Amino acid sequence: MDKETLFREISHALVEFEVEKVAELAEQTLLQNIPAFETITEGLVTGMKEVSRLFEEEEYFLPEVLMCSDAFNAGLEVVNPHLDKASLEKPIKMVIGVVEGDTHDIGKNLVGILSGASGFEVYDLGRDVPLDRFIEKAEEVESDMICMSTLMTTTMDGMKTVIDRLIERNIRDKYKVLIGGGPISQTFCDKIGADLYANDASSAVRKAKELMGRV
Amino acid sequence: MNEKERLLNVLKGDRVDRPPVICPGGMMSACVTEISDQVGGGHHTSSKAMVSAARKINELIGFENYGVPFCLTSEVEALGACVNLGDNLIEPRITRYNDKSLEVIMETYSPNEVTPVRMGIVLEAIRELRNSRVPVIGNISGHISTATSVVDPLEMFKLLRRDPERAARFMAFINDYLIRYALKMVKAGADVISISDPTATGEILGPRNFQKFAVPYYQNIIKALHQEGIPVILHICGNASNIVAALNEVEANAVSFDSIVNMKTAREKVKTGLMGNVSTQLLHTGEREKILSIIRNALHSEVDIVAPACGLSMATSVSNLKAMTDYVKEGYYK
Numbered sequence: 182m183d184k185e186t187l188f189r190e191i192s193h194a195l196v197e198f199e200v201e202k203v204a205e206l207a208e209q210t211l212l213q214n215i216p217a218f219e220t221i222t223e224g225l226v227t228g229m230k231e232v233s234r235l236f237e238e239e240e241y242f243l244p245e246v247l248m249c250s251d252a253f254n255a256g257l258e259v260v261n262p263h264l265d266k267a268s269l270e271k272p273i274k275m276v277i278g279v280v281e282g283d284t285h286d287i288g289k290n291l292v293g294i295l296s297g298a299s300g301f302e303v304y305d306l307g308r309d310v311p312l313d314r315f316i317e318k319a320e321e322v323e324s325d326m327i328c329m330s331t332l333m334t335t336t337m338d339g340m341k342t343v344i345d346r347l348i349e350r351n352i353r354d355k356y357k358v359l360i361g362g363g364p365i366s367q368t369f370c371d372k373i374g375a376d377l378y379a380n381d382a383s384s385a386v387r388k389a390k391e392l393m394g395r396v
Numbered sequence: 397m398n399e400k401e402r403l404l405n406v407l408k409g410d411r412v413d414r415p416p417v418i419c420p421g422g423m424m425s426a427c428v429t430e431i432s433d434q435v436g437g438g439h440h441t442s443s444k445a446m447v448s449a450a451r452k453i454n455e456l457i458g459f460e461n462y463g464v465p466f467c468l469t470s471e472v473e474a475l476g477a478c479v480n481l482g483d484n485l486i487e488p489r490i491t492r493y494n495d496k497s498l499e500v501i502m503e504t505y506s507p508n509e510v511t512p513v514r515m516g517i518v519l520e521a522i523r524e525l526r527n528s529r530v531p532v533i534g535n536i537s538g539h540i541s542t543a544t545s546v547v548d549p550l551e552m553f554k555l556l557r558r559d560p561e562r563a564a565r566f567m568a569f570i571n572d573y574l575i576r577y578a579l580k581m582v583k584a585g586a587d588v589i590s591i592s593d594p595t596a597t598g599e600i601l602g603p604r605n606f607q608k609f610a611v612p613y614y615q616n617i618i619k620a621l622h623q624e625g626i627p628v629i630l631h632i633c634g635n636a637s638n639i640v641a642a643l644n645e646v647e648a649n650a651v652s653f654d655s656i657v658n659m660k661t662a663r664e665k666v667k668t669g670l671m672g673n674v675s676t677q678l679l680h681t682g683e684r685e686k687i688l689s690i691i692r693n694a695l696h697s698e699v700d701i702v703a704p705a706c707g708l709s710m711a712t713s714v715s716n717l718k719a720m721t722d723y724v725k726e727g728y729y730k
Contacts, residue, residue, distance in 0.1 A: 198557060239638065242602030244553040251554065284489045287600060290550060334677045335709040363634075364677050 184215055188224040191256060195228030198248035200255045207259035217260035218268040225256045229298040237383045243291065250294045273393050276319045277328040278306030280339035285332035288362060291382035292328065299386050312343050319356055325393060327356045332363040341373040357392055361385055399460040400531040404587065406700050407627035407649040407669060417702040417724035420590035420629060421463020422535025424704055426453045430714045432484045439466055440481050440488055443520035454530055457714055458721030461533050462525045468537035468592060470514035471577060472545040475505050485710055493548050498566045515577060519584045526585030534581030538593025539571040539613045556605055571613040575620045582624050589621050590629040597634035606639045614646040629671060633706055640665045655705035659697035673705035674720060680709040684719050691723050
């Protein structure tokens with residue numbers, strides 16, 4: 182199989198969430214001495230882009246996206262050890278979590294998965310995350326973005342608290358703040374002074390990339 | 397026409413003088429902080445406090461039902477997940493999933509045993525609340541939400557695709573457990589069973605998975621309850637537009653939707669009763685006039701039962717909720 186066919190097969194198997202097949206095809210790329218970087222960008226990432234599209238068009242839903250993400254990771258695991266790190270663009274770092282008081286994390290997980298598959302370096306703090314933890318972690322890893330999610334009206338004000346504390350510490354400009362979740366809206370985003378609101382996981386990733394000047 | 401007759405008639409599809417205004421309980425709990433403070437807490441763990449809270453919601457807020465419990469965690473806890481019961485400000489929530497394999501879980505928790513831990517307390521409260529004037533609603537979590545609360549939801553969602561037969565076996569086990577629990581509630585005196593399945597939203601599952609992993613199970617539990625002559629309300633969270641048609645197949649007596657669902661459109665498609673869908677965000681933070689105007693919209697869309705659209709924030713004021721019930725009882729019809 183030539184390189185292009187192999188990449189197409191990888192993308193296809195990934196979209197069809199054939200986890201083992203993606204791993205096998207990734208092994209084949211190594212046997213043929215295809216650079217890992219190319220396999221990732223032209224096979225695996227291309228597949229995940231298609232998955233994002235299917236998700237946005239409501240052809241795929243959470244169960245399918247999760248399976249595809251497993252397939253993506255299976256392929257990545259095979260080729261990653263052979264990756265020439267010098268060929269990489271500096272990844273966008275993102276600290277993500279569900280704000281304190283809320284445990285609904287399905288949306289947050291989806292954003293984390295799709296971001297990871299798009300080359301972001303994701304630091305997932307989980308759910309019910311103490312507000313200061315977002316800032317501490319962002320400072321620690323020198324993150325580019327702070328992403329917060331909540332499904333509840335009671336906890337959404339926690340997002341404002343995080344932004345206010347960034348301002349207090351004079352580090353607001355160091356981070357782009359991305360927010361989302363059931364009760365969140367563009368109006369709320371403007372009101373609390375966040376940088377970006379997205380209403381689904383797929384557009385969150387796209388908008389985050391645009392905001393960071395990567396298209 | 398008293399509150400019980402009105403709700404039961406509406407669920408049968410009979411004519412009533414006006415739509416009832418209810419808050420079923422379960423994930424749609426009106427045991428907000430003000431009520432919980434008056435009860436003195438303990439409404440998740442003692443049948444006495446549970447009964448007291450249910451009565452106060454009816455008397456002080458004016459919702460035309462008694463509904464218990466005030467969470468969706470008692471059945472999940474009984475199946476081996478860990479729950480933090482919360483306090484006067486925060487509702488109970490799952491803190492750790494059961495990490496055993498599905499087969500071990502199915503073997504361990506005999507489907508016959510549906511009274512452990514807090515489930516017994518709920519049954520006791522229903523026995524105490526039964527009466528001829530106010531309808532008693534027993535609340536259970538739907539099988540999708542239960543399954544994805546007992547074990548890690550992401551693993552469960554993947555299993556729907558990776559090993560559909562195994563997923564189906566687990567769903568059937570959960571549903572069977574819930575059916576037995578619901579029937580115990582009926583025996584204890586519940587007039588209506590309300591099933592809330594927030595995780596079964598079309599936004600998460602999509603229409604194909606919903607048709608395969610949700611519809612047949614709802615049909616089973618609803619059939620079992622109808623055999624006892626008990627009407628069923630089914631609540632689905634989030635944007636349910638892509639599954640509205642499928643919901644007609646389950647033959648619930650009423651379906652309830654989140655505020656994002658346009659009730660005029662839903663009314664055209666839903667063949668059964670329609671319940672909803674007063675925005676809980678507005679009830680929490682909105683002004684009185686705005687709240688009344690969306691209730692007016694719901695009534696104009698011909699909802700059969702007026703109710704909150706989703707789970708209420710515990711910080712919601714009793715006065716906002718009272719404005720809602722007063723308006724349905726008096727304002728609109730005078």
